[in-house]
Amino acid sequence: MSLDVRRRSASERREALKEVLAEARACTRCAELAATRKTVVFGAGNADAELMFVGEAPGASEDEQGLPFVGRAGGLLNTLLAEIGLERSQVFIANTLMCRPPGNRDPQPIEIDNCHEYLLRKVELIQPAVICTLGNFSTKLLRGDPTGITRLHGSPEVLVLGARAVRLYPIYHPAAALYTPRMLETLREDFHRLPELLALGAPEQPSFAEVPEPAPEPAAQPQAHAAGGERGLEAGQLGLF
Template identity: 50%
Template sequence: MSRRLAYLAEIGIPAYRLRRAPVAEAPRDAVETAVDAAAATPVDDTRAEPSVPVPCFAREETPIAVARGSAAGATDDDAWSRLAAEVRDCRRCALHRGRTQTVFGVGRRDAELLVVGEAPGEEEDRQGEPFVGPAGRLLTAMLKSIGLAREEVFIANILKCRPPGNRDPRPDEADACADFLNRQIALVKPKAMLAVGRISAQRLLDTDLPVGRLRGVVHRYGDSAIPLVVTYHPAYLLRTPIAKAKSWQDLCMLLSLLRSA
């Protein structure tokens, strides 16, 4: 199996092979055919997709030029320790009452990629780690599909405490928690960020547009103009496998950013 086919298999995108190639003409890459077909199929977002699918390893709005922070800044143990302690004891919003524990985030403190999700779910609240369970396993596979081990990136959420019943975070809760994520981003100084899901994308980009309208282009986050790519939440992808083709395109764009930064 080719490397590319292995990647797609890893995130669950079906790739079909011809049983027997035509004699006179070499077949088009079967994966491209499968991905293009899947990308051209409408999914349940509200975006009017471009008539030409977003190409893999392709599109940026502007050239990327983001300097890496110094090693000392990215591994500031004191700052990380203070931040972790503040999060652990935080009572800035009412969510502290229902949590089993805070979910600070996990991964390399000098990661090139920072992944931002929504909020801890039941299992995350229990284990104290973001993106565990089936959605977490899919995220891990998605990262692996672009050659990144989960341990190589930093993974955090908009909220550090679980909303009751896994409801959406409320604006006042996200406001109260924003300082923690901002400080994590400032410490990690990632080359690129990946916002997974609607809540994360809308919060980071200060918009109410749906994911389908936000993916497919490179955004910029904060004063440092960190390149930011939006994709679907793994939980959504588990419910809507056809959207994995678009997510693969997002991952290809992200990989291109990381390579060029």
């Protein structure tokens, strides 16, 4: 990732995001996940979104459809978004892992590590002001700290991710709140604070001198646009607009 990413236009960043998508669709860094997935669930939404959500990993429905949060948890996320006057087309939704762990097992640390660089590249290209982490996995990953969501939910903080300073806002995962009324109530309260956080805008960005050198980009993958055996997904179908 070039350090001049912040100077690129929205359309240049969107095109670069499509290149990351093409790389991701051919990714085999996690051998087991690459062998068992049906699709790479890259993320969906507005490529220039102010608000980005980061969940855990795709489930069966997401793996089938190639889109994040399409099951009941996705329905709840849509409802909460509507309650604060937003639609999915205005936000970007991603996960810490882009491939479904078989049997919905927990992501393994090595798999989270493998996929982390893709997530940072998305953050740098989309340039959100607020990143809302959904549940423990994404909160611990992006904060680089084992403190759990029960202690952190509803407490925003400014963090630098890659070359981007964002307001990180951990909340409960909608899937966890589906069957626990008290957790749902807390999730809703936290969610309803998002507009005031968004109104603050992006935090002050680090100067280029302060931005650490990025990790080297992965070697070019063969068949970047035609991952064998995977359902074809064009960038347009991912709502990158």
